[in-house]
Amino acid sequence: MKNFRFKNPVEIRFGKGTIADLGELLGDETKIFLLYGGGSIKKNGVYEQVKHGLTGKNIVEFGGIEANPQYETCMKAVKEVQASSATFVLSVGGGSVLDAAKFIAAAAVLENKDPWGIVTGDVSISTALPLGAVMTLPATGSEMNSNSVISRKEWGEKRGWSSDHVLPRFSILDPETTFSLPERQAANGVVDSFVHVMEQYLTYPVNSPIQDRFAEAILLTLIEEGPKVLTDPGNYDVRANIFWASTMALNRLIGVGVVQDWATHGIGHELTALYGIDHARTLAVTLPGVMQFKRQQKREKLIQYAERVWNITQGDGDVKIDEAIAKTVLFFGKMGVPTTLGDYQLGGEAAQAAAENIRKKGWKLGEHRDIGPEEVEQILLLRA
Amino acid sequence: MKNFRFKNPVEIRFGKGTIADLGELLGDETKIFLLYGGGSIKKNGVYEQVKHGLTGKNIVEFGGIEANPQYETCMKAVKEVQASSATFVLSVGGGSVLDAAKFIAAAAVLENKDPWGIVTGDVSISTALPLGAVMTLPATGSEMNSNSVISRKEWGEKRGWSSDHVLPRFSILDPETTFSLPERQAANGVVDSFVHVMEQYLTYPVNSPIQDRFAEAILLTLIEEGPKVLTDPGNYDVRANIFWASTMALNRLIGVGVVQDWATHGIGHELTALYGIDHARTLAVTLPGVMQFKRQQKREKLIQYAERVWNITQGDGDVKIDEAIAKTVLFFGKMGVPTTLGDYQLGGEAAQAAAENIRKKGWKLGEHRDIGPEEVEQILLLRA
Known part of the structure; x- marks a missing residue:
């Protein structure tokens, strides 16, 4: 730690x-x-x-x-x-x-x-x-x-x-x-909270079992309760659990003493600024790309995520990582949140435009500060 | 919640x-x-x-x-x-x-x-x-x-x-x-923190998945890291993880929105007051008695504890509860902390004396406020 x-x-x-x-x-x-x-x-x-x-x-x-x-x-x-x-x-x-x-x-x-x-x-x-x-x-x-x-x-x-x-x-x-929230906003909120946790969790291990398990606790709860908000919108406990999960997802608690990423947010913000896509929806597009692009650097945590959050116990590390990314995409889909640029009639030009914005700011994103404009373009091309 | x-x-x-x-x-x-x-x-x-x-x-x-x-x-x-x-x-x-x-x-x-x-x-x-x-x-x-x-x-x-x-x-x-702590104090600290969590967790379900999983996160971490403090006392990460687990165990976080017990502490305090037994050690004696005595009222949470904390998946509910109590006692033992009155050359007279103190105070303990002097005596007799 x-x-x-x-x-x-x-x-x-x-x-x-x-x-x-x-x-x-x-x-x-x-x-x-x-x-x-x-x-x-x-x-x-x-x-x-x-x-x-x-x-x-x-x-x-x-x-x-x-x-x-x-x-x-x-x-x-x-x-x-x-x-x-x-x-x-x-x-x-x-x-x-x-x-x-x-x-x-x-x-x-x-x-x-x-x-x-x-x-x-x-x-x-x-x-x-x-x-x-x-x-x-x-x-x-x-x-x-x-x-x-x-x-x-x-x-x-x-x-x-x-x-x-x-x-x-x-x-x-x-x-x-929150009972009267439009379905889209409720779903966006679940995805936003989920990605907040991932930004603080999916990096590399620093021996922090409390923070890791707290993060997994929030992810598991969002996976469990999230879809219910669409099928059972008047359920108080579901609303309450999502609310508390969402607050805990970004109140410093799970982020102390660990390494943080935030590349998905950095890239997602550009997609909102350029195309007006809802914040959470840009994250749902970007996160699977970051997971795929950074699968070597994030390998240990990706496997932990696969095992503990998705209960994936079969196969070698790469199989587990593939399945964990697929499950994440599936979860966002279950929330009714699209996960590719194509879903917004966008493609390589959006990847280039976002990269260009990052270039102008001179930013290097991610826990290793090694995601610059070229890497942003590659990450988004994975989501075209 | x-x-x-x-x-x-x-x-x-x-x-x-x-x-x-x-x-x-x-x-x-x-x-x-x-x-x-x-x-x-x-x-x-x-x-x-x-x-x-x-x-x-x-x-x-x-x-x-x-x-x-x-x-x-x-x-x-x-x-x-x-x-x-x-x-x-x-x-x-x-x-x-x-x-x-x-x-x-x-x-x-x-x-x-x-x-x-x-x-x-x-x-x-x-x-x-x-x-x-x-x-x-x-x-x-x-x-x-x-x-x-x-x-x-x-x-x-x-x-x-x-x-x-x-x-x-x-x-x-x-x-x-904490490197220089006597082994006994380090072990007591792990047990004390463990029981703090149990007091806020092992009651009855109120649909609070975040609080439950945070509690389980702390228990799992103490079970994992606790014994290492005895075998590898100079390990910084072990000390750090136990410290943060211990702080999280009683800082309000896992206790909000749920039902709390605190009978084990109420009874334990009497054993310290009467016989000068270390605080944590009175808890290690008392908790298994409370779990056993209240196994019907705490049934759902005991089974959840068995499954999620001890990974006990075989057998019916009663088998799981028995095994979870046994595992808890075993864990305290692994920490070098005794779990019966007999370990302190005490027996029925201690159960009676503690009960008498509770009677004098007119206290009713536990999440149902139904543990009075008679119940205190029965709980401690289970640990004689």
């Missing part, structure tokens, strides 16, 4: 009816900037529960945060926060709204610097408005981490950033709020 | 050389009350590392905290804290020192109330001095929880209490500090 630091002070309220805890969680905060997305919260009763929980508070509302939240939209919200002198940002929605809330909370108190620098890392922030979340979509794990991904359409950019200053003070996870 | 709340803000620094982080972690704290035990830290180099990490700080030392920390000793320390006007309590040692530190941090700022009330629950605390830990013994999980157990010898009492006010601000876990 490698040396590590771990701290995650986010307060979680999990279960039915927990939106009612909002008043208690906000305590003395009186001027709340209420951020949400396309308005689904007004159809499924979440908005009313939130408003009830905020009784007695001064509320400034800002709706319209889109999937893959845009810099331009966020900057409009920043201006409103500043004009209203709100002191707390409350995100109600999925990972996109919360990612936007994190950026807004930081940008609202940034003085005399280019806010885009928060995203690129050129600006180091030293503070942010406090924020909290009512999470309505299990997927990004944003409810219990400091990560945020912001896009800038006119530049074709999509970038992740992270700062402890934007860790939510609390996150409310009521599985009942 | 049941509704739950989760928050654990303890900052962990894990790995070789991390005691050097002390200065950074203490920040502006300048007057440190340095608490330790019998002096082993002066023999294994930990004391020097700590003193080096505290360079520039004003230090008040207090040594001599015993295993099963005594109220009387703690109250002497409280007087010294108050006399020195130290502002931060730093525990250097194992769970006993840290449990004492938690009590001292709370009692030092308690006004006009009986400090023993903190332990009994008759006094509710609203504040405590901040505290931190350099942990040198994987066992109690005290480094990442709010629990403390304090004993009062003259009354034959040993009581657990808990308060978020005494959560450590940070805990430093350097596995190298």
Whole structure:
């Protein structure tokens, strides 16, 4: 195990009816900037529960945060926060709204610097408005981490950033709020969470049995419960288990003391930026390519994954790896999530375009930092 | 899954050389009350590392905290804290020192109330001095929880209490500090951690696959790594894995949203209070009795435990349960930890005495609160 630091002070309220805890969680905060997305919260009763929980508070509302939240939209919200002198940002929605809330909370108190620098890392922030979340979509794990991904359409950019200053003070996870999710979003969330685990697990062994088994625990649970969300969408336990799995998938826990990859996300972000494909769907296309392309470097962990997660006990290592990749593709298919570029009427040109974007950034991806533009193209050609 | 709340803000620094982080972690704290035990830290180099990490700080030392920390000793320390006007309590040692530190941090700022009330629950605390830990013994999980157990010898009492006010601000876990542990303490720590998991796992199913698999992950790791600590005591990875398993075993994570038992601890504490048997060793005696006595109520989880932790696939449910209990006893034996009252030259009289103590307290133990004095006696008679 490698040396590590771990701290995650986010307060979680999990279960039915927990939106009612909002008043208690906000305590003395009186001027709340209420951020949400396309308005689904007004159809499924979440908005009313939130408003009830905020009784007695001064509320400034800002709706319209889109999937893959845009810099331009966020900057409009920043201006409103500043004009209203709100002191707390409350995100109600999925990972996109919360990612936007994190950026807004930081940008609202940034003085005399280019806010885009928060995203690129050129600006180091030293503070942010406090924020909290009512999470309505299990997927990004944003409810219990400091990560945020912001896009800038006119530049074709999509970038992740992270700062402890934007860790939510609390996150409310009521599985009942996810009953009304469109099937596609529910399925995307399962795949997104699955790949978050794989990015922290499928590298090379460093003798970390707790982290490995925790990762496998999340994968097994997603494989078991994921398909049920499509066949039995009103099952509370299924929704609850997927929600908690999703939070655990990206809250630092399984990533401490081990080696991490994140090449699939790096490549996937380019596919979203270029073609607007849902985040999780870009991961489902890319991950099998990374597994195949890196099968030698990831050999030991691929075999462990085959044996422990898919219970593949027959055959030599290569057979096990082949079968594990096939099972992974099959699982994504079972979730209704396509796994090839062809499914999006894309091919070699997309592989080239994504590689070109990586070349422009000068990035080297993966746990060995050896996946540059050429390798990105080869990985995606495996998925053409 | 049941509704739950989760928050654990303890900052962990894990790995070789991390005691050097002390200065950074203490920040502006300048007057440190340095608490330790019998002096082993002066023999294994930990004391020097700590003193080096505290360079520039004003230090008040207090040594001599015993295993099963005594109220009387703690109250002497409280007087010294108050006399020195130290502002931060730093525990250097194992769970006993840290449990004492938690009590001292709370009692030092308690006004006009009986400090023993903190332990009994008759006094509710609203504040405590901040505290931190350099942990040198994987066992109690005290480094990442709010629990403390304090004993009062003259009354034959040993009581657990808990308060978020005494959560450590940070805990430093350097596995190298555990190389010099006596074999008996290292083995006890593995058994203690194992039983912590069982108390939160072996009850009845509430559809919580993440928590169940995390619990099994810790059990499997302790079973795998535990015996190695005896055969290969200088192996860093073994020490590191046991340390992290032990922390995860009792840091709230696996206990959220599920039903918890804690009867084994309730009964075990009486055996320590009555006969001075090491805490972990009382658990090794008691747990198999609880498993046997409660085999019907715990049936589903016992079978899951048999199958997933011990890979017992043959036979009907009862056969699997019998074998799982036998394997558990065998594992404790492999750790060199005795599992019967007879091993301590005790028998029915000990079962009666423990039952009598439970009767005096009016306690009902277990996840169904149906283990009273009669049941305690029967459970211990199974271990005579």
